[in-house]
Amino acid sequence: MSQTNDTLNPFDPTGLFKSLRDSGMDSWAKMMIQLVNTEAYAHATAAMLDAWLSTSAPFRKAIESSMTQALTNLQMPTRDDVISLAERMTNIELRLDDLDAKLDEGRRAAAQKAGGADARPNTGENQP
Numbered sequence: 001m002s003q004t005n006d007t008l009n010p011f012d013p014t015g016l017f018k019s020l021r022d023s024g025m026d027s028w029a030k031m032m033i034q035l036v037n038t039e040a041y042a043h044a045t046a047a048m049l050d051a052w053l054s055t056s057a058p059f060r061k062a063i064e065s066s067m068t069q070a071l072t073n074l075q076m077p078t079r080d081d082v083i084s085l086a087e088r089m090t091n092i093e094l095r096l097d098d099l100d101a102k103l104d105e106g107r108r109a110a111a112q113k114a115g116g117a118d119a120r121p122n123t124g125e126n127q128p
Helices: 015-036 039-073 079-113
Strands: none
Touching: none
C-alpha cells in the first residue's frame, strides 16, 4: 500500500509522512530479514537462550518444590500423583481389554463345541 511520488495527493497534508513511514518500514523490514537470516544471529540467539535456560533452572526447581509442598499441605494431588494414577489406569484398562478378549475366545470355543446353535457374533451389546 505504499504510494509513490507520482500518485501523491497534493491536498493531503499527511500523505508525505505516510509515504516516508512506509518507505522507512520497508527498509527496516528488509534490513531485519537480512540480519535474522545470518549464522551470527542464530549463534547469538542460541547462546542467549542457553544462558537463560541454565540460569532459570534453579528457580524452576524451587517453584516446583514449593508447589509440591503447598499441594501436599492442602492434601491435593501433585503432578507426579496424577501421572502415576494415569499410568495405573492405563495398565488396568489394558488388562481389562486382555481379559475381555480371553472371555470372548472362551465363549466362541464353548459355542463351537456345543454345535454352534448358540454361537452369536459379539456385537458389543449386552446379550441375555
